[in-house]
Amino acid sequence: MFSSFDRLKKRTPNEGINRREYISLLVDEYYETNNLEAQQQVTANLANFAYDPINWNFLKSSKAHELFVEILNCSIDLSLLIHAAAGICNLCLDTEFSEYVRRGGVLKQIKFLIGKYSKNTELIAHLLTILIYLNNEPIEDDFRQLCETLRTGSNRLITNLVNVFMEDYVTQSRRLFSNQKVLTLCRTFREEDLLRFAEFTGDSNPIHQHKTAQHRFVNGALLNAVTAGIIGSNFPGHVVTSQEFRFPKRCRLDEEAVFTVKVENLRKIVSVSYYCKQGGQTVFVGSAKLFAMKL
Template structure:
């Protein structure tokens, strides 16, 4: 459910932690945790907060977006990658976040996720490239390798993957 500032204030107890501070505490917990399970849980929670547009700025300001990007660039565990990709997928609906993730170079390391076995990770990756294309309307951002990989995904056994690939290809061809 999408929130407003008034709804957040209403749900926050008088002596409670406001949303930005709470998200900051989650980021600190992720950065300081040595437990893999705790890192997964925190990353999943941050990705869930990324669902609501009211949190976009907060997540960017407290460094959660940087954590998602770091995980995508440097981690190999599919669980962590899946949560980080889901967080980016939610956050890239915001044009400011889209520009930020592009500046970080996300398009350089997303193609490897299009080849993985994890259907959720592939679906989130396809959604990210689709959203980047629609927000910025710049098909030239996507090189031939990425378009060819997505062309192959049209034949995926997963209907979700095949549908997302088809929609992306139709959209990119209409913009060129």
């Protein structure tokens, strides 16, 4: 049950210490004592106070939020880590604090701790919840693999939290983009690009290997591949389900080409249009539909 300021006032004796002072004293006690059990009791109390939004400003003014982060970064005591993670989890909805966590590199440490303490349900549940609320970073391959391992485990709570986190990551591009959002990339193709592409694909068509440079032009599939790179890097977790494209003009070597991808629709099936221009002429134009896969 959340408190109100009137309720706090009624519960505080006339000669008693108000909530702000009490929280500040708890933080001081943590730093003044060398007794681990006392520190554990302090952090448990602070984490409990973080449950109620009425205490958030008191916790921030007393630097309790910084203490939570410090413990995650430095402590090896499991109880302290659980209390700090619980406190951060409870404070996640505070805008100022959430930005503090994102800017401070804490999310990287949280991912490290999830790997280190993957068998501790209580700690992992708090850490995953923090990521669900605050993560705005790409998921590295090794952490993605860890999430897959956790998701296929026997712990139903952890499985559900990982599912929520991964599904949220897959669809985050929908929050980052709006309809009519435009993405652009400039690229100048060189002879070595055509040679590497021909070697990889086996495309030995002489129209791309003409002895005279002015008669050589860029493979259409290479233009499409660059466009696919723009789409894939900006819509993580999505796959292309259909495409339509054409090549109105030839794309020449050693001249800048500008690729443009435009978001047309951000529903369950994402629609994008795209084109590539060189010297004011359209050399490649098309559209695609994308679908978000569960990672």
